[in-house]
Every structure is written in structure tokens, then in C-alpha cells.
Amino acid sequence: MAASIPPAQYDPFPADPLPDDPEEDEVQIATGAPLWAVLLHDMLTRPTGFPAPARFAALMLIDGALVLLTLLLVVLAIPGPVSAAFLDRPSLMLFFSMAAVFTLCLTGLYWRCWRFLSFGDCIMLSTAVAGSMAAAWGLCLIVSAKIRAVPLDVIGFALLHSALLLVAMIGARTIRRGLREFARAHIVPRGERHNILLLGELDWIRSLLEMLRADRTNSFHVVGALTFDGRDTRLQVAGVPVLGAPDKLSQITEALAAKGLKPESLVIRGDTTMPRRAFSRLVKLADQCDLTVAHARDLQRTKEGEPRIEIKHFELADLLGRPEVSLQRNVVERLIRGRRILVTGAGGTIGGELVRQIATFKPSAIVLLDHCEFNLYSIEMQVRDLFPDILCHPELCSIRERGSLDDVFRRREPEIVFHAAALKHVPIVECNPCEGAHTNVLGTRNVADAVCAHGALAMVQVSTDKAVNPVGVMGATKRLGELYCQALDLIGQCDPESPRFMTVRFGNVLGSSGSLVPLFQQQMAAGKPLTVTHPDMKRYFMTVAEAVQLILQSSARAMEAKIDRGTIFVLDMGEPIRIVDIARRMIRLAGLRPDIDVPIQFVGLRPGEKLYEELFDTTEEQLRSSIPGVIEASPCPVPLEKLVKAFADLSHLIAERDEEGVQDLMKELLRAPAQSTWARTLRELTREIDLVGKAANE
Template sequence: MSNVASTRQDLTGEVQRDVRATALPGRLEAIGRAFVEKSPARARAIRLATILMVDALVMFATFQLSLAILSNLKMSPTMYDLRFAAAFVGINLAVLFAIGTYRQSWRFVSVRDALRLSASLLVTSWLIWMVTVGLIIPQQMYRVMMTTFLTVDIPITVAALLGARVARRAFFQYLRSARLRQSAQARRRILLLGELDWARVMADLVPTDVQSGLEIVGVISFDGRDRRLQVGGLPILGSPDMLPQIVAELDRAGKRPVSLVVQESSERLDRQQILRIAAAAEQENLTVSRFRNPWTGPQPDKGDRLSIEKMPLAELLGRPEITVQHSYLERVVTGARIMVTGAGGTIGGELVRQLAYYRPAEIVLLDHAEYNLYAIELEAREKFPDVRFHAELCSIRQRAALWQVFERRRPEIVFHAAALKHVPMVEANPCAGVHTNVLGTRNVADAVCEFEARAMIQVSTDKAVNPVGLMGATKRLGELYCQALDLIGSCDPDSPRFLTVRFGNVLGSSGSLIPLFQHQIAAGKPLTVTHPDIERFFMTVQEAVLLILQSSARALETDSERGTIFVLDMGKPVKIVEIARRVIRMAGLRPDIDVPIKFIGLRPGEKLFEELFDTSEDKIESAIPGIFEAMPSPIPLEMLVEGFGQLARLIAAGDSRELMRLTHEMVAASASSRWAEILRRLAAESQDTVFMMPPRGPEPAPALPVSPPSMPRDVA
């Protein structure tokens, strides 16, 4: 106990001494700031008079010093006349004032400013001398003497003037650092990685923002050639390959950084280098960050101050982003009438933004959430004034209202992103989940058939693969219905296409993992992870939408095989606990020390590992780079229609238990279904028959129906 008390007394004494040492500079700065705010014109006049007086004293002193240095040189008697020295100083100051020298901040002087000052003093001094010896006091020119004098005097004068300004700048930096020491905010040490010009700017910029609490401890250049030199007063410590050694040296010096701030705009930093640097930084428990500048946009609760932000997590996942072939999209989307269901959601909103880029004739925004629909319509109209947008407030559950929208707008391509996606929420509300994800999807698909749209692209999820929970099962039934409709149109090239796109977790979407972790850190709570071994596939919302657009456009352009599901090659799954640790480091904190990680157990309907392909599906290569295709084993359409009718009756009765049982039973039936084989064989036989028979008319009749059997429109 005595040791603890002694340590506490030592710390208290250090804090008190630090406060006493910094209180006076803080009070002086506060007094100066108050005076400037009260009388800005008077403050400017006093500032100018002070600078002129200081510069006059400096010039007069350097004039006398130069005479003393050149005492052995034969000088004109005029040079020793105090009146000439005073006139010399006064006229130089007047010229400097006239050319605007005193209208700029000389605290941040550059080499260019120093050269300009030297040239001004040289020209003015020669003119003063020539006028003096030619008009005022006629005498010998003493060209050699005057040249020698100016050669000595001007460098000394420039050095003294700049030295005074450097001293003033150092004084203000001392005041800022004193104010930082007074504040209770902990200082966050950072390393800079980038071009030396950028590092020099950051060395000036960071100390000006006291509230950021940042302290730069060194610079890492890309090649490390300038190691052991300095830039902006900061040591150049080496290259990125030397990061472990650099961190160890800083740690021994008591200056261990918490973050590696990377120059974002450098041409010498590509994605692969970012991944290597991120891996090395993670080994050293460093956050990989970049500067968020005040001019890049508003920052909530931070005002216009400088801060650092994490690098996007997607850049650290270890796989390249997918690329898009614009020619396919332009041919499919440009000039078309597009509908996006769930347009106010994360995926739907990004679909609207990316589709609008290709100038469709119009985009119908359909959503049941009023504010979300208003927000995406407002954003879309502002960003894309040349595209027509129609906001339709409608739920996909409302079959009659949905069909009215289709009849009024007549979309050619429908992107179906409306769904209930949160696993625990659907598990707790089975009737709502089945109503939206199953019957709502059926409503949209049936409207596509009824109003002869060209295609429907359904957004699905990896949770639909071998589903355990109800949310995955509902999405699987949506897939099965669209697959059945796509397959049944095999014999009619004019029948609508029904395409399904499947991907994993979307980073940053509403209610997803990363926003939850960020909220928990902001609230000072531990990060909650369901299981130490749970892992997921991750992608960005931009990648998800690119996948949807790329696969659907290629499928429509190339008339791909019907019934397949498009799946993004997302690399290896990532453990959630590793994501949690990374998010903590990106916040400048230490996992399990500053922020604990709490394991809460798997939630209802949640799997430990996600899959991308069902046990009844065959994985095949796709012609689209970065995308696979799944060959389905679907359920006959008649069975789905009958089963969906039973689901609708159970929803109306509120029988949640039987509803869940029937939903999982229908999904399980697809594993033993041979309907796809039968359809393909019938389609092949039909084509062979048509080829062998002589033509009897303009077109042979299709062998299979191209639309779902008629159903009562009020079933759902």
C-alpha cells in the first residue's frame, strides 16, 4: 500500500508541476485571443507596428554588424552616418510594405519567400545607395565597397528576419503544446507512411489542431533512402519493410505508436501493398488509418477539425475487389425502365445509385418505409437530375397494390432487394418473415410474368444454403420459386428470366456487424461475439451490387443456362472474433485490455459456419470473372404453388409453429427433387421434335407453360 501511495503522490506532484508550468502560457494566449476578438482592427494595427519595430531594430543591428565585420575595408563616410543608416532601414521597410511582404503570414516562411525578401533588399539597397551618392550627397560610387557590404549585410539581415519569425513560430507551438499538456485528453502517437512532401505538410497541420490529441513520432518513406534524416522536424525512420524494427525502437524510447497513418492519394501505394502493410501493422498491434481532412465532408460531433479514420475493413480482407464490364450493363440498362424493390435499404439504395449511372429511361423506387423511400428519392434526384425517378410507397406483401404499380409503371427489369434479413428478428416473427420473404417474393415474380417484364433479379444470401434458421429457409423458398419460373420458360426464348444472386455478409449495412461493434465501442461496452469459432464471408455493399449488375447483365446478354444461381467468389471466410479485434485496433484501442470481447452463445437460427453452395447443388465455373454458378435442384412449380397457399393460410391463422415446420419441410424437399432433369430432357426432346418436323406455321407452340398457374389474387 505504501508503494501505491508513493506512486500516486509522485504522479500527483508531476501533474501539479506540469499545470504550473503551462498555466502562464495558457493565460497569455487567452488574454491575446480575447483582445483580438474585442478589437480586431486595433489588434491588426498593433501587430503591424510591432512587426515593423522589430524588423527595424533587426535591420539597424545587422547594418552596424556588417560595418563591424568589414571594418578593415575602406568605406564611404556616409556609411557611418546614423541618418543614412536610419534612412536605409526606413526605405527598405517601406518597399517591403509596398510589395505586400507584411500582408502574409511569415510564420510559415518558405525558400521562395526568403529569395523574394533577399531580392527586394538587394534592389532597394542599391537604389538607395545610387540616389544617395548621385543626388543627395555627391561622392565616389564605391561600387566594390558597396557590393562587398551588401554581400555581407543582406544574408545576415535575411537570416535575422527569418530567425525572428522562426522564434515567434516556436513560441506559438510551445503555447499549443502547453495547452495540450493542460488538457486531460490522452495523446495518440502515430506514424506517417507516405511521400516526404505529404509528411512535411502533415507535420505542420497536425500540431495546429490541439483537440485531435495526435502526436507524430516519425515518418516511414516508401523506399527508406532518407533514413536518419528529418522532414519538418520529424525523423525519417525507414521503409515499410522495417516496420517491426521501427516499432521496437520507438517502444524502447517510450514513444510506441498506436496507429500507422497511410497517405491515401499516393501513386506508389497500390492495393497489394496496402494488404502487406496492413498485415505487418496488425502483427505490431497497430491501427492502419488515414487522415480525414476537414474539407472532405462534415464529421458528426467533431466540427471542422483534423482526425484520423480507419482504412475500410474491406481493404484488409485479403482478396481483390471484383470489376465490372460496363459494356454489358450499358446495353441492358441504358434506356430501360427499371424497378428496385426495397429501394430504401442498403442494397436497394446502392442499386439505385449504380443503375442511375447508366442512364435508364426511368427507375421506380418501391419501398414500404416512408422515410427511407423519401431519403433515397431525394438523394437520387440530386445526384442524377437527368434520370426520371418514381417513388412508390408499397409493400410487396400487398399483392393487389403491387400489381397496380406494375400496371402503371410497366418495368422491364426488376431488381428485387426487399426482404426481412435479420436472423433473430425473423426467428422471433415467423409470420412476418414468411409473408415478406416468401409470399412477397412470389407476388413480385408473378407480377413480372403477368406484365411481361424482361427479367427479375432476386437478391439472396448465403444463409439460404442448407438453412438452419427460418430466415435462411424463407430466402431459400424465394430462390426455389424463381428457379422454377426460370426453368419452366426454357422452351420459350421470350419468357421472362428469373435470376438469383447469392452473397455473404455486407459490411456496413444497417444492423450489420461493423456498425454494431462501432456502437458498442462508442458506448464503452464490450464487443459481443456469439462464439469464438464463428466465421462469415464478407463483402462491401459496392461489391454486392456490382455482383448483382454484372451477373444479371451477362446472363441476359448471353442467354445463360436457366435456373442457375450466381455466387461471388469471396475467398475464405473470416472469424468474427478477428474482425472484432481489428475494429478495436482501428479505434486506437487494445483488444482484451481497453475493450473486452464477450462471447454470448449462438442465437436461434444461427450457424457456426456459412456455406455458399447447397448439398443438392453442383458448383460450376462461370464465364464471369470472380463469380461461380450453382446448378440447382428445384421443386416443381405446382408443388410450390400448393405449398405457398398453405403458408398463406397458416399466416392468416397465426399458426407460427406449423408455419415454421412446413417452411423447413418444403426446403428439405428440394434435396431429392429430379424436376430440373425432367424439364431439361423435355426441353431437349421438344427442340429435337421441332427440328425434325416440317414447319406448319410461323412459330411452333411451346411445349411447357411460361407463366405460373393461375392463383387467387387475394391469397396473400
Template structure:
């Protein structure tokens, strides 16, 4: 038998167990969507005792007078009443924490959702958008980004479709290596190459996650293809040499690079190490291990560069050009080709994903300058250009030292691209979505070019593709210059990198190769570039 004190303690313990832990604070929310969806959401919130959401009311897509209350939750009106409802609730000190919108494209247009977002932002209310409500309720997988905009419609021109049996003859059955295999260009290269059935496809990337994604995608699509993944930085010469020694690639597609202009501008040493030293390491491995060709992916930002990213890519072009010219008298020497193109629509970190995110969040679209314009192409076009131009060059033995450039038509003003995206999203530019001009970023040009002022533009014999030809820099000189760039990069000497890289990038246009005769060694000319003031370097650009 329990004594009196023991009974009291037992009763207090049972009482405490019934009370349980202190309930969490529940967030107030308003639902905007069809009544069928709202009813299921309300039922779930009620039956889930751990739910942190309290449904205050529902706004229907259209006003339904016959429906005043359902499932114990008031119908507050239609989605058009969102502004007045929030004002009233704020006055009553019952403003919700969230407005949850069923954004599945069935009842609400993009313009409707944008207006809801604007009304909520005025009151400081967070908007949660559910793209695929039924898949989410049933715990099915769903695309978290919703439907994507039709990228090709943003070009303002017909998309180029390059197709040739030449590519098949150069790639099928051979060992092919792709650097930067997990990036936007690299992964599309891998997908298109995989369709041609190479003997071995070697994927090289320094990002484990990116490498995993492209490898799994390819293995699902091509289970019988011999795919090899290698985690390696192109700046790690021993690692790159081991990969080449193991797989002996026939053709190397070099897509690895640091490409974001503002980031490279404030990280000169990192940009030089990847875009110049990394390119040299891969190029030297091509020579050392007997590959037939290396195809370097370049950019229009390498033309008359004003930013460091473009200048580093230009130096990479010049080094590959010098190596290619070494084989003028040796038909067995490997080919080094560069493929240059403009901005890729939808690539990571580019303007289209930024505009898409701003549209989804109901924010203004930010453009750096009213007159800024760019050349654009799709990633499919870019990769077809790379494959077809390089394969044709190998088969026809085109003149060495050329850079292949896609005829991308006229450049597109970024502000026009922004308006086109707003329209494709079902909204009105300036009325539903404003456009804000935020100023040019460091290293950014108003206008991009496809040909350097020292280059000759000629027909390539391949439809839609031109060749850019210029005087190459002798290999001993550019090798000496890149050796010095490596020393500066390892030492973290940013200012020296900026001087030397820009000086080297502009030399074919500004200098005369006879100048080399005025110096007892290439080292003296390199010293001349390094001694130039930063102001002089900027003016020369």
C-alpha cells in the same frame, strides 16, 4: 376607490404574478472541450432563463495552468483528470448529472472520448456527445451520426467494381420495377438504375417512410426521371397485380424480404408469407403481365440452411428455378434469375451498425462466437452483381436454372472485423474496447457457404461471378408444396411451417427426384414432409 379587502386582494395578485411558476429543477453538468466552445455554451446557459442545465465546471482538452476560472465557472483540470474529478465531486456529494463532451474530432480523439465514457459509467454519470457544436449552436443541420467508418476498409480485400455496357442496353428506356425499394439493397438498386435512365422506375415497398425517403432522394438527383411510388405488400396479390397491370414492367428486381435470422426464427408464419408466398405472388405477376425477367435477391444463408430465414429464401430460389426451367423450350418465356451473396456491410440491422453504436456509446463489442465467420461485401458491390449478372444473362441467353454467386474471396472472422473497426476508430482492441462473446443466436451458423452440397460450381463467363447449378424441383410439386405452406401460414401453424419449409429446402440435396414416382401425387410427398418430427428435421439439417 378600493376598499381595504379589495386592496389586499389586488396586492396579493400582483405579488403572485411577480413570483411566477415554480422553477424547474436544473441538472448539473460538466463540459469537456475547448475553452472557446465551453465559453459559448456557458453564455447560452446563463442567458437562457429556461435552461435546465447548470454548468459546474469545465475540463479542457489539455492542462492550461494559466486558466483557473472563466465566466464565473471553475476550470477543473484537463480531460485526463475526469476520473479524479468525479471521485472528488462524489465525495463532496456534488456529482454531476451529465458530462457534455464536445466530440467534433478537433481536440479529443476517439480514445479520449472512450476513456471519458468509461470513467463516467463507473460513477453512473450520463455522457452527452455533441458531434458538430457550431452547427448546433447556429441551428444548422448536422449529421446526427457523425463521420461514418470507411466501410470498404473492413472488407480486407479490394472492392469489386463491375461495369458493363450490357446493363445500359437492358435497362435504359424500359419500365423497371423494384420491390423492397426502401430497403438497403432496394434503395441502392433504385439509385444505380436511376443513373441508367429507365423509361419508368416503379418503387414498391410496404413502408411509407422508407418509400418516401428513397423517392425524395431520387427526385432531387433525377428531377426529369419518371418515378412512381406504390405502397403495397408483396403478400397482397390484388395490389401487386394492379401495379403490374398499370406499369407493365420489363424487368423486376425482387429485393423485398424478411432477412433478420432471429426474428424469422420466432415468427415462422410471417417469414414464410413474405419470403415464399410473397415471392410466388411477384413471380406469378411476372408471368401474367409479360415481363421479360425477374431477378431475385437471395443470401448465402439459403445454402444448406440451419435457420428458418435461410430455408424460406431457399424455397424462394427453388420456385424461381422451377419457373425458369419451364422456358427451356420457349425462348419467349420470362427469365427467373437468382443472385446470391453474403452479408452486406452497413445494411440495416447488420453487424457493422451495431458495432458503430457500441463504439459511440463506449460499450464492449459483442460477438456471438470466437470462430464465427461470414462473407462480406459492400452494398455497391451487391447491386453491381445483381445488375451485371442479370443483364449479361438476358443478353447472352445463359443456361436456365442457374443461380449467380459473387466470388467474395475468403470469409472474414467477426472477431477480426470487430478488431479492425476498433482500430479504424482510433482505439486499441482489448485495451480501450473489450470484445465480449455472447453465444450463437437461434438459427445462426458458425460458417456460411456460397454453394449448396447439391450444386455444381461453374464459371459464368462474367469476371468475379460464378454460377451454381443443381437439379430443379418440378414445378407441379413445388407449387403444391407452396400451396400447403400458404394454408399453414394463414392458419398460424408455426410447427407445420418449420417442418415443411425445412423439408422442402433440403430436398434437392437429400432426395432423388425419382422419389416423386413413388407417390400418386405431389400432395402425398408434401404430407410425408409434414409428418416428419421436428427432431428428424433438425438432424437432416
């Protein structure tokens, strides 16, 4: 390993030429290491006690001796006029050697590191030897008449000597490297060996093997290699067998275990761009074989020398195992560009990502609304730093305060409103039903009413799968917010100029504040067990970027294609994933072993939680969508007048802190859609009005 030179000693223009090897870190010597190994290692490693010119001269002396010995060997082995010329004048041999070494010096041969001898180094050495031999034999032709008299003999003689010299010089460097590594192996303390498998291209596998072997302090032992296509099976790379493709990982692991070489980790290339589905499948295969998955760039050692793959901030999308949703930018740009946008809850995880993505479409202004001063300050600084050309208006306001909210709408006149403000933590809202209803129900009503009162074009509400057939307070409050927005959207069917109210529903957002992934990361970093509520609990997952792309794309397409009013948009998130599987996968992605390095504890369901989340209510009709990656739901809503009256009653119950009354009223309202035919009747009336209008025009 290359030494780290202290700044005070660093000289960018050294006076002395560089020797064969750069100075390297002091090697840790094992207790009781044999003296011969220590002396041999010190002799073959660059000795710091000798000046650079002396070491440089020693290298040239060694090569000069090789030139002289090989020349003498060829002279004695092949009698003839050329040999006679050298035997008659022994000084000519010395002259030849000096000329050859001088030419080798001019080629830069002694400025190269030969400790890691490679094919490229051998090519360079061959070129240097060819050049030096041409120069030396050319000078001999000039100074010796006997050699000049037999030019054809000289060509064969020179070729044989050059080949022998090249073998000798490569051999000397190889022996020097081998002896040094042999000595190093006897003086470096050996810890516990950790068997690993490598997966990648053969060239990368060979390079990584050389790096691992060059550092004898590493504790990783490569027991086999895998390739993605498995076509190089039964070959060997640098002495390591190629065992097949990842599909046969189970059989490969069993075969190695039978030989006492069971691997602990599967190591892939750190910069490999592997599709998310393929990576997820690889992780599952490794799980089944009790292997951790690591990137080569993450191979680390602690100060105590223990091999450990550091817990890192990996791509959370790797956990999903399905293709990520791609954003149709042209459609979204037509919705956002040049318009005034307001985002509630702008300082939160979803709200902040909404602001950042919206800013890329160059709106005329963004209004950042949040009730938390620090969150508002943080997102404002991000916008001003990343998008200095975007006009940004921070508004410290709670959506609970109807008067303050109306004032913001009056002053800023937003055209599109994205409503991301909400109380979302299930156990906390369950313990505080009045606060949850005040924010998620009445707050949503306040925003929607402000949209109607101040002439905005559309409002996009961010909802959750917990609003589907809710069993807890948080889900119930979000469902009532959905019903109010649906009712407002449907009532506008008779007026094409009325604002649109769209609801976007998705599952758990990986990495959002207070969600399970940051919690698991904190628990692992602290060395604590990962806490999971139930072994069978399943959830739908998506990334923050996916959630925001769904919001933008769905709202843009709904506005442009005039999708039926009241429609709910749901991301097609594939199959739900067990929480315990997410926990195990995170542990393995961190290079640790579930239930061994990091235990998993089951703590039981919390109030308001369900084992399984759903994406559609029992009263909703699931529809195919024209938006890629999105499913639509046709609602069975509650009449607007009924919601207006019930929300007024809810407001009085909240003011009186009647938690039981709040919960009873919400339950009663959620039972109403099951018997409601209001939406169907409203659509039929709208169609009749349209038919009458068309007939009148004709």
C-alpha cells in the same frame, strides 16, 4: 493557431497595415508557470494593447537598426574609399538605413507572418533585401561623389553588406521564433504524451511535424517515421528518424518499445488513396503490433485536452481487404435504358441502392414498391431530387397481397423486376416462421407469378448465403424462393419468349439496416462493449454497392449471353472473415484499442445461426463464370408442379398459424433437391427438341 474573429469585429478592409503575426488565440497558461516565461511570451507575441501603426513602426525600427549596425560593422572592418565616405558623413549612414527600410516596406515584408519561418520565406526575404540594398546603394551613388568615384569598390562592399544583413535579419526572426516557442513551452500545461508513428512521403511528414510542433497544446509525440518504399531509412526529417517501411512495423515497434518509446498509433495521410488490399494489410500489421490506425486529419483533442481520434464514418469497403467489383456499365445500360423497371422492397438498403443505380442508366420509368410508407416516401424523395428527369411511380403494396400486386403489374406493366423485398433478420424470422414464410416464400411466388401473368421480360431475385444448407427458418424461406424461381426459369427452356428468372446470391452486406456494422458503431458511440456471438463465427462480406453491382451485372450478362436457365450467380467474395476480426478492425479504425478502450463480449449463437456460412448447396455444381468476379452454380431443383402444390399447402398452414406444420413442410421440401433429376431430364429434352427442330429446318 489563428484566432477566430467575432463577426461583429471583423473588418475586411482594415485601416491599419498587418503586423508581423496575426492575432492568435489566448494561450492556456499552466498553474505555477514562471513569470519570466509569461512576460517573454507576451512580449514576443503580438501585444493587443498597442495600436497597429506602433507595432508596424517598431518592426521597421528593428530592421533599420540591423541595416545600420551591419553597415557600421562592414565600414569598420574594411577600410577604403567607401568606408571613408560613410565615416566622413555619418548622416549618410542614417540616410542609407532609411532608404533601405522604406524599400523593404514597399516589398510587403512587414505583411508576412514570420512565426513559421520556411525556405520560401527566406527566399522572399532575400529578394526584399536585394531590392532594398540596390535602392539604398543606388541613392548613395547619386548623393555621394566619393562613392560614385569608386564604382568597383562599391560592388564588393555592397555584396558583403547585403550578405551580412540577410544573415542578421533571418537570425533575428529565427531567434524571435525560438524564444517565443521556448517561453510557450514553459507556460503551456503538459499532459500525458502519446507516442505515434507517421507513414507517408517525407514532404508530408515534415509538414505534419511542423504543424504538431507549432501547437504546443498537442499531446502527440512523433517517435519515428515510415515511408512506403523504405528507401530513406536512417535519415532524419525535422529531427525524427526514418525507420523503414510498413513491412518492418513489428521490428520497429519492438525496437522503440525497448527504448521506452512504444507507439500507440500509426498515422497516415488523410487524403491518401490507398488500395483497399494494401490498407487492409496495413491494419492487420497494426493489429499485430497493438497499434491503432488513424488519419492525420482525424487527430483531435477533447475539451479536456485528451487526445482522441473521433469515431468517424469510414469506408466500410476498407474492412474487406480485396479489390472491389467494378461495374460494366455498357452491358447494364443495354438492359435498363428505356425500359420500365420495378423494384420490390425499394425502401430497404439493397432496394434503395438498386433504385439509385438503376436511375443512372435512364430507364423510361421506375416503379417503387414497398409496404412501409416512410421507406417508400424516403426513396421517392431521393429519386425525385437526384433524378428529376426519371418518371417515378411509388406503390404502397405488400408482396403478400396477390390481388394488389397484380393490380400494380397491370397498371405499370414493368419489363424488368428486381425482387429485393424480404424479411432478413435471422432471430426475428426464427421466432415468427409463419410471417417469414408468408413474405419470403409466398411473397416471392406472388411476384414471380405476376411476372409470368403480365409479360415481363425478366425477374431478378435477391438471395443470401443463408439459403445454402439452411439450419434456420430465414435461410429455409429464402431457399424455397430460390427453388421456385429456378423451376420457373427451367420450365421456360422450351419457349424462348418466356421470362427469365435469375437468382443472385451474396453474403452479409456491410452497413445494411440491422446488420452488425451499424450495431457496432452504435455500441462504440454509446461507450458499450461490442457484442459478438462466437469467437469462431465467420461470414462473407460485401458492400451495398458491390451487392447491387452484382445484381445488375449478372442479370444483364445472363440476358445478353443467354446463360443456362436456372443458374445461380454468386459474388466471389474471397475468404470469409471472422466477426471478431471485423469488430477489432472497426475499433482500431476508430482510433481505439480493442479490449482496452472497447471490450468485446461473446454472447453465444442465436437461434437459426451457423458458425460458418456457405456459398453453394451440397446438391449444386459449381461452375466457372464468364462474368468477372462472379461464380455460377448449376442447380438441382424441385419440379414446379411439386412446389405449386406444396406452396398451396403452406398457405393453408400459415392461415391457420400452424408454426410447427410450416417448419415441417419447409424441411420436407428442402430434402427434395437431393434426389431430384428433374433439371437434367429437362435439359436433355430441350436439347432433343432443338435437334429435331434443326433437322426439320434442314
